[in-house]
Amino acid sequence: MTSDMASSTFPWLTLSIFVPIVAGLIVLLVGRDDRPGLTRWLSLIGSVLGFLVTLPLYTGFRYDTADMQFVENVPWIETFAVNYHLGIDGISMWFVLLTAFFTIVVVLAGWEVITKRVAQYMASFLILSGLMVGVFCALDGMLFYVFFEATLIPMYLIIGAWGGPNRVYAAFKFFLYTLAGSLLTLIAFIYLWHVAGGSFDIQTWQHMKLGYTPQLLVFLALLAAFAVKVPMWPVHTWLPDAHVEAPTGGSVVLAAIMLKLGAYGFLRFSLPIAPDASHSLAGLMIALSLIAVIYIGLVAIVQDDMKKLVAYSSVAHMGFVTLGFFIFNTAGLEGAIVQMLSHGFVSGAMFLCIGVLYDRLHTRRIDAYGGVINVMPRFVTFFLLFSLANCGLPATSGFVGEFTVIMGAVEHNFWIGLLTATALIWGAAYSLWMFKRVALGDIVNEEVRAMADLGKREFFILGVLAILVLYMGIHPKPFTDVMHVSVQALLQHVSVSKL
Amino acid sequence: MQNHFQFALALPEILLLILTVVVLIFDAFSKSKNRHSTFILSLLSLLIVAVVNAVQWSDGVAGTTFNGMFVVDSLSHFLKIASYITVAITLIYGRQYAEEREMLSHGGEMYTLSLFALLGQMVMISAGSMLTVYLGVELMSFALYALIALRRENVKATEAAMKYFVLGSLASGILLYGLSMIYGATGQLDLARIAHIIATGQVHTLPLVFGVVFIVAGLAFKLGAVPFHMWVPDVYHGAPTAVTLLVAAAPKLAAFALILRLLIEGLHGLALDWQPMLLIMAVLSLAIGNITAIAQTDFKRMLAYSTISHMGFVFLGLLSGVVENNPQATGQAYGSALFYMVIYVLTTLVTFGLILLLSRKGFECENISDLKGLNRRNPVLAGVLLLSMFSLAGIPPLAGFYAKLAVLQALVGAGHVAMAVVAVLFSLVGAFYYLRVVKMAYFDEPEGETAPVAGGVLPHGLMSLNGLALIVLGVLPGGLMALCVHAIQTSLGF
Numbered sequence: 004m005t006s007d008m009a010s011s012t013f014p015w016l017t018l019s020i021f022v023p024i025v026a027g028l029i030v031l032l033v034g035r036d037d038r039p040g041l042t043r044w045l046s047l048i049g050s051v052l053g054f055l056v057t058l059p060l061y062t063g064f065r066y067d068t069a070d071m072q073f074v075e076n077v078p079w080i081e082t083f084a085v086n087y088h089l090g091i092d093g094i095s096m097w098f099v100l101l102t103a104f105f106t107i108v109v110v111l112a113g114w115e116v117i118t119k120r121v122a123q124y125m126a127s128f129l130i131l132s133g134l135m136v137g138v139f140c141a142l143d144g145m146l147f148y149v150f151f152e153a154t155l156i157p158m159y160l161i162i163g164a165w166g167g168p169n170r171v172y173a174a175f176k177f178f179l180y181t182l183a184g185s186l187l188t189l190i191a192f193i194y195l196w197h198v199a200g201g202s203f204d205i206q207t208w209q210h211m212k213l214g215y216t217p218q219l220l221v222f223l224a225l226l227a228a229f230a231v232k233v234p235m236w237p238v239h240t241w242l243p244d245a246h247v248e249a250p251t252g253g254s255v256v257l258a259a260i261m262l263k264l265g266a267y268g269f270l271r272f273s274l275p276i277a278p279d280a281s282h283s284l285a286g287l288m289i290a291l292s293l294i295a296v297i298y299i300g301l302v303a304i305v306q307d308d309m310k311k312l313v314a315y316s317s318v319a320h321m322g323f324v325t326l327g328f329f330i331f332n333t334a335g336l337e338g339a340i341v342q343m344l345s346h347g348f349v350s351g352a353m354f355l356c357i358g359v360l361y362d363r364l365h366t367r368r369i370d371a372y373g374g375v376i377n378v379m380p381r382f383v384t385f386f387l388l389f390s391l392a393n394c395g396l397p398a399t400s401g402f403v404g405e406f407t408v409i410m411g412a413v414e415h416n417f418w419i420g421l422l423t424a425t426a427l428i429w430g431a432a433y434s435l436w437m438f439k440r441v442a443l444g445d446i447v448n449e450e451v452r453a454m455a456d457l458g459k460r461e462f463f464i465l466g467v468l469a470i471l472v473l474y475m476g477i478h479p480k481p482f483t484d485v486m487h488v489s490v491q492a493l494l495q496h497v498s499v500s501k502l
Numbered sequence: 503m504q505n506h507f508q509f510a511l512a513l514p515e516i517l518l519l520i521l522t523v524v525v526l527i528f529d530a531f532s533k534s535k536n537r538h539s540t541f542i543l544s545l546l547s548l549l550i551v552a553v554v555n556a557v558q559w560s561d562g563v564a565g566t567t568f569n570g571m572f573v574v575d576s577l578s579h580f581l582k583i584a585s586y587i588t589v590a591i592t593l594i595y596g597r598q599y600a601e602e603r604e605m606l607s608h609g610g611e612m613y614t615l616s617l618f619a620l621l622g623q624m625v626m627i628s629a630g631s632m633l634t635v636y637l638g639v640e641l642m643s644f645a646l647y648a649l650i651a652l653r654r655e656n657v658k659a660t661e662a663a664m665k666y667f668v669l670g671s672l673a674s675g676i677l678l679y680g681l682s683m684i685y686g687a688t689g690q691l692d693l694a695r696i697a698h699i700i701a702t703g704q705v706h707t708l709p710l711v712f713g714v715v716f717i718v719a720g721l722a723f724k725l726g727a728v729p730f731h732m733w734v735p736d737v738y739h740g741a742p743t744a745v746t747l748l749v750a751a752a753p754k755l756a757a758f759a760l761i762l763r764l765l766i767e768g769l770h771g772l773a774l775d776w777q778p779m780l781l782i783m784a785v786l787s788l789a790i791g792n793i794t795a796i797a798q799t800d801f802k803r804m805l806a807y808s809t810i811s812h813m814g815f816v817f818l819g820l821l822s823g824v825v826e827n828n829p830q831a832t833g834q835a836y837g838s839a840l841f842y843m844v845i846y847v848l849t850t851l852v853t854f855g856l857i858l859l860l861s862r863k864g865f866e867c868e869n870i871s872d873l874k875g876l877n878r879r880n881p882v883l884a885g886v887l888l889l890s891m892f893s894l895a896g897i898p899p900l901a902g903f904y905a906k907l908a909v910l911q912a913l914v915g916a917g918h919v920a921m922a923v924v925a926v927l928f929s930l931v932g933a934f935y936y937l938r939v940v941k942m943a944y945f946d947e948p949e950g951e952t953a954p955v956a957g958g959v960l961p962h963g964l965m966s967l968n969g970l971a972l973i974v975l976g977v978l979p980g981g982l983m984a985l986c987v988h989a990i991q992t993s994l995g996f
Contacts, residue, residue, distance in 0.1 A: 079980065080904070080979055080980040080983065081980055081984065082834075082837075082908075082980060082983045082984050082987055083907075083908075083911065083983075120877075123877075123881075145907075148898065149898040149899050149903070152897055152898045152903075153897070153898050153899050155897065156888075156892055156897060159937070159940075160940075160944060163940075163941060163944060163945040164877075164944050164945055170945065171941055171945055174937075174941070174945070175934070175937060175941075178933070178937055179930065179933060179934060179937075182897075182930055182933055183930050186926035186927070186929065186930055187923070187926070189907070189910065189926060190910065190914065190919065190922050190923055190926060193907075193910055193911050193914045193922070194914055194919065196911065196914075197914055197915055
């Protein structure tokens with residue numbers, strides 16, 4: 004983990020970050036609102052290119068080492084010893100691909116739906132994509148922070164400019180909540196910089212000695228940023244607002260990628276930099292996670308707005324992730340990371356499904372629907388699949404992550420495992436009950452009768468996601484193989500005290 | 503200490519004085535209604551002086567002259583060149599605004615007075631003695647008093663001018679009183695010798711500390727830090743916006759130089775006395791500036807309170823330079839404050855410049871709600887506004903973030919971790935009102951005025967470049983930051 008042995012000569016990571024950003028800038032400059040067609044195609048080309056340049060990260064990935072791969076390291080701000088230091092390991096690799104993949108999805112999802120200021124919309128997503136890839140690749144604390152914070156700007160605009168009726172409130176809440184957390188992290192980073200003798204290098208931070216009190220303070224400061232981003236109970240309240248008000252694409256990116264930034268932060272910073280504090284606060288973290296899993300799961304059941312329901316289910320699912328991190332065993336950690344990926348696909352797909360319904364009826368209220376299966380059979384097939392994946396049905400991706408985390412939890416403590424396992428009940432309750440109310444039964448609302456089934460574009464997007472969800476559920480090995488060595492190394496690292 | 507009169511060292515000042523007089527005489531005979539030629543001549547003068555100064559800097563010209571009253575070092579070169587650029591940009595942004603408000607129909611005083619104010623700032627930047635300090639301050643202030651009163655038929659502007667004049671004179675008096683106490687205690691006017699005498703420890707500290715208190719109060723007034731901030735919102739609001747920018751931008755660089763010259767070069771021996779004062783003023787400025795800004799509906803007043811809070815940050819950078827036996831950290835800390843100031847001025851040019859470009863004859867873009875729907879009316883200006891607001895809020899990757907980072911780093915390095923936490927909490931408060939401006943421009947539909955905003959190529963092009971600079975310096979801040987630290991280290995000997 005120390006050395007940058009597995010370095011590559013070709014800067015694939017830089018390309019993964021900057022291809023979408025440059026594409027976004029081109030779209031911004033070239034795209035005209037009176038010619039949205041050109042803008043859309045340019046954005047699609049940009050996002051596809053952005054995805055293609057991430058593929059070599061998978062094909063060239065070495066499974067036998069926990070070292071950082073595809074490393075690039077050049078000085079950036081020499082006064083502060085900030086380096087442009089990039090690299091990925093088994094933990095971060097899939098998230099880079101996931102981000103680039105979902106950029107294509109949101110470009111397609113907004114294709115005909117977004118009609119005003121198309122260029123700015125598409126450019127926001129492309130730039131956001133590059134910034135999020137940067138978060139997953141950064142090996143320099145300040146570089147990480149810059150990417151982490153910079154994602155707020157496009158997301159703020161996306162929610163505020165293209166969102167629903169209460170978008171301004173949601174955008175402010177999203178921005179200020181996240182900023183409040185990350186400003187404390189900034190102080191923690193600067194503190195670590197001083198302790199490390201003037202270095203922002205994450206790997207140096209991971210390996211330096213740190214007393215217990217500093218560890219505790221650093222852990223709490225980092226927790227402020229990452230807990231808000233994940234989000235963990237009780238700082239999750241921005242998420243339902245942001246999800247409900249954001250346009251479909253915004254909700255998809257928020258759920259599929261942005262929440263993972265926080266969870267990823269735990270893996271890259273909190274656990275390895277403050278292992279002793281992590282161990283001593285594990286009880287608290289597990290308790291918060293269980294509250295998210297159980298209480299928020301119950302809250303999700305009673306929602307009457309579909310987006311809000313899926314938003315709360317996101318919080319519950321992310322509770323699984325944080326739980327998996329803090330039980331410190333292989334099953335828990337790997338399960339949590341798989342859960343992060345799976346939740347990316349499933350929640351993204353759920354928001355797309357809601358987007359499909361919303362585009363037709365312009366309401367997200369569950370009771371406005373009913374009997375959708377009579378008019379949209381193809382859509383309902385996908386909707387059922389994703390609802391089942393959302394509650395963790397075997398043979399879908401949702402099952403793999405949740406089941407592994409529960410196994411890890413049982414291994415850690417039977418009662419915690421038991422409480423965790425109840426999530427399957429809540430998940431089934433809110434997902435399937437919503438499915439029943441929306442899709443099944445007779446048509447009560449006459450407007451539903453006029454709804455058209457999926458178009459080619461929608462069918463394609465949902466189809467690809469369905470294949471991925473099933474593939475990951477049936478054959479998760481390619482996903483777990485990549486992370487195995489890195490997860491072991493991380494667990495090994497966390498088990499050694501730094502005092 | 504050189505006693506010869508090396509006029510070559512003061513070449514930029516001498517040249518600017520001659521050129522300003524030429525512009526003045528030319529303007530007296532000009533019949534032009536819009537003073538176009540005066541404007542061009544003023545810009546040309548600035549260009550000539552800037553080139554001369556840049557050549558001096560690259561030749562490494564440095565030293566003291568006029569019996570130590572006048573200092574030339576890389577810090578003074580840097581700040582002076584920054585001031586020329588700032589004043590030139592200010593004049594370009596403000597030209598149409600001034601023309602439409604008939605500020606130029608009686609004569610081109612706006613340009614000549616701006617150049618005189620700049621000359622005062624240059625003297626302040628190069629001050630090596632308390633006399634030069636005062637001379638520079640007064641030269642700058644008198645020109646600014648007159649500039650604010652330029653729209654003499656406008657009640658608000660006249661009131662602002664009166665307020666600035668009365669309070670400014672009071673502050674000058676306080677500063678002068680402080681200087682006289684120092685002179686009384688040390689028997690010296692020369693700052694380098696004062697530092698030397700204080701270092702020997704053979705002076706009564708009571709009159710020294712007394713003097714320091716008054717000096718700090720006077721300087722805080724010039725920068726507009728709490729509790730000496732009362733004039734800032736009124737003057738920013740009341741002055742014609744073109745003049746507001748003249749008051750808000752370049753003079754801050756000069757006032758900052760004055761702090762470096764007086765407190766750090768001259769009175770560093772009393773650092774432990776002035777440091778707590780800066781600390782209290784910094785916290786108050788952050789708190790009152792940020793919290794009061796939230797309640798403002800007037801864009802200029804909001805920016806005025808935001809300025810106050812940013813001065814708090816500058817003070818934080820300055821006070822974290824006071825550490826024992828670590829010259830490198832000291833240099834870094836003062837460098838961070840300098841960097842903060844430069845970035846602040848660059849951003850201020852954007853914000854007030856936007857108000858100038860968005861105002862038209864008979865319409866002042868004064869309320870924040872006047873920015874509604876700007877993205878519809880002119881996406882480029884809206885984009886620049888977006889960048890400037892996020893830069894002021896300190897969000898990466900914009901220049902304002904690195905300014906905050908540099909100051910916070912210096913603070914934590916000096917052991918003031920709690921202060922750093924306070925500072926970031928108040929910048930969170932600050933983020934709210936900057937976000938509100940972005941919200942007006944991007945989330946709201948245009949109200950009343952829906953026509954696209956158009957204007958001259960020069961101001962609009964320059965504005966785009968100015969906005970671009972915020973992001974370019976955000977992505978690549980290293981060069982400017984190194985320059986600031988280098989200027990401090992070579993000039994102040996840290």
